[in-house]
Amino acid sequence: MKVIIADQINEKGIKELEDVADVVVNTSITQEELIEEIKDFDAIIVRSRTKVTRAVIEAAEKLKIIARAGVGVDNVDMAAATEKGIMVVNAPESTSITVAEHTMGLIMTLIRKISIADKSVKEGKWEKSKFMGIELNGKTLGIIGLGRIGTQVSIRAKAFGMEILVYDPYVTEEAGAEIGVRVVDLEYLLKNSDVMTIHVPLTPETKHLISKKEFEMMKENAFIVNCARGGIINEDDLYEALKNNIIGGAGLDVFETEPPKDSPLLTLDNIVVTPHIAASTKEAQRDAAIIVANEVKKVFTGEAPKNVLNMPVLDPETFHAIKPYLKLSEKLANFLIQAAKGNITEVNITYCGELADFPRVDVISRTILKETLNSILTEPVNMINAPTIAKNRGIVITESKRSEAEGYKSLIKIEIKSDEGELSIEGNATREPRIVRIDKYWVNVKPEGTMVIARYKDIPGSIGTIGTKLGEHGINIAKMQVGRQAPSEEAVMVLTVDQKVPVDVIDEIRALEHVYDAVYVQL
Structure with missing residues (x-):
């Protein structure tokens, strides 16, 4: 196994690796040189100087893990690494x-x-x-x-x-x-x-x-x-x-x-x-180097590292099968955490139809928890520690399977319960990620962009007043989906809009006659 250390790290981290790998230290390597040389390495350790870009990742032929000796990973293309099945780890506890x-x-x-x-x-x-x-x-x-x-x-x-x-x-x-x-x-x-x-x-x-x-x-x-x-x-x-x-x-x-x-x-x-130095101590830099060195060692010896930020290593067949639902689950979790209110007490996940028989759906569940918790915490949450963090915060997690998918081959249902109520969402990824139900209302929405979700009384003029209110603030509606059960009863409307929607505009929509609630979601 071969490791390149592209930025300066504490010497103790380097020594940790020398008994399991051939370690190359090149702290002045340029982006062009890295793209040329990365093909020979199984791991790379960086701090903040070196950028592990998509070009670097695509040039990697053997790379198994990217390790950031610190907390932030802004200099690593997470999406590119995930697409190629390369783990990205950091040292949040350092x-x-x-x-x-x-x-x-x-x-x-x-x-x-x-x-x-x-x-x-x-x-x-x-x-x-x-x-x-x-x-x-x-x-x-x-x-x-x-x-x-x-x-x-x-x-x-x-x-x-x-x-x-x-x-x-x-x-x-x-x-x-x-x-x-x-x-x-x-x-x-x-x-x-x-x-x-x-x-x-x-x-x-x-x-x-x-x-x-x-x-x-x-x-x-x-x-x-x-x-x-x-x-x-x-x-x-x-x-x-x-x-x-x-x-x-x-x-x-x-x-x-x-x-x-x-x-x-x-x-x-x-x-x-002070000049952004709260994390700058010799001990923190030493610990960060040792932590990421041990993460790399675990990968080389077949163990599971604990600070994975994207996903665990899966065999190619399993990864190909669940990949569309990983993307869908991220979107559904992000939607829910923005739309839900109050302190979360439960997250219930149900796999329906063919998805119930998929291997490793636990990875999907961990993805949902990771996305949910990362939206509300300062320290990065990954698919390995997400269940523990949720448990430590008093959040109950349940996972169930159901053979029926109500007209679809497969569905994921996520329900969040809080001290202020419940909210559920269902999605399908047969062709592309879609939101197909919000609570009891069937919809067909692509989970992307800026959305306003309104609950209102389904009577003539209600939709128009909401659209007019957005228009008054120069907010253009690109798409609209309505879910309802019967005329004159409560319905839900999902509007995809072209601009960000200020909080005070959402408050004005909530105040409209016959509007029960409205939320703003950015995916």
């Missing part, structure tokens, strides 16, 4: 402690005014009374997002004597209680936290999650820290909140634009900033 410690460092720097006191002393001043701080003991920490990093932060904060509040729509009160935190809604967390820290991914739902309204809910002397992703906090609103003493202070390791040149935030004394 940075959990490192980022948690940096978070606590920013908190301590803020509450004890360490950075500005340091600057003052270095300027020859001795302003003791100016830098009065506060203790963490007895204070309340609010954590937005209880993944690996959020959990590690909670452990450290409890050691400081803090009470912990958590806002995470996908963590139940019972799951929170098991680790000694209290799960609450966002408004309660904002109003009752002395310090707040963010550990969620940047998604359409979390972009500007903390803006003017949220700052006004916070305590006047509260602090906020973000070591997750830039854009979750509205920086313009944060500047106003800090400048006008609406909140006490902020600590940022990430920004909407990096580096944050000319940002007015950099002119303030009540903010501490």
Whole structure:
């Protein structure tokens, strides 16, 4: 077996591989050289410099695994790797402690005014009374997002004597209680936290999650820290909140634009900033190298790596049989997680018709869980650890099979139950992925693009009022599908539109007479 290490990694990772493989270290290799040489290698390890593009992957003849010695895999063409059956792995656990410690460092720097006191002393001043701080003991920490990093932060904060509040729509009160935190809604967390820290991914739902309204809910002397992703906090609103003493202070390791040149935030004394270094420690880099080296070793020795981001290795015949349903399951899961409301408690998957007899449908189930959980967590979820993560979050998973497919050769049915209700979707992939039923309503929708799904009373004029409302906001309807059971009863309409639909437009549609509900889905 032969491994190429294309970026600089810790020496301990290299030594881990030398007993099972011929290791070639070339940390200056160019894209053109890599395309030429990759055909000779069974594995490649990269960090962020090297781009494993489609061209590289297509040139690979023996490649079994692409390993990213870190968390993000933006430099790897995941789709191309999956299509070719090449595993992509990373080292998500390598940075959990490192980022948690940096978070606590920013908190301590803020509450004890360490950075500005340091600057003052270095300027020859001795302003003791100016830098009065506060203790963490007895204070309340609010954590937005209880993944690996959020959990590690909670452990450290409890050691400081803090009470912990958590806002995470996908963590139940019972799951929170098991680790000694209290799960609450966002408004309660904002109003009752002395310090707040963010550990969620940047998604359409979390972009500007903390803006003017949220700052006004916070305590006047509260602090906020973000070591997750830039854009979750509205920086313009944060500047106003800090400048006008609406909140006490902020600590940022990430920004909407990096580096944050000319940002007015950099002119303030009540903010501490670092250059996106929360994951940058020697230990994290060492651990990342060792973790991915061991993942490569497992593949070479016939074991299953645990941090696979795309899919397990399947034999060609099985992969060919289930491939259309893997794509369909991703679309159905993404649709459901965007359309469902509340904290998820159950995910029920049913394989109908010929699909019930397919080999390895467990891979499809894991794909559904992976897509569902990846939409709501910061750390990557893969098909190997998805069931465990779901269980740890109190989500019940059931899988069943049914011989009848109601007029189709095969169907997948996914039902999500939450504390606010239930939603189900069914799909078929005989020719191409299609959504064929939403709850009890039969439809025929290609799961792609921007969609508005509305439930309404099926009477004359209802469809027209919804279309008119979209037209008022310059949103063009490309396709429409209606599912109903009987006139004058509830029906469902799926509109594929040409533009993104703002949240306030969806709210206006919900407010229309005879409209029961509306949601926006981007696939």
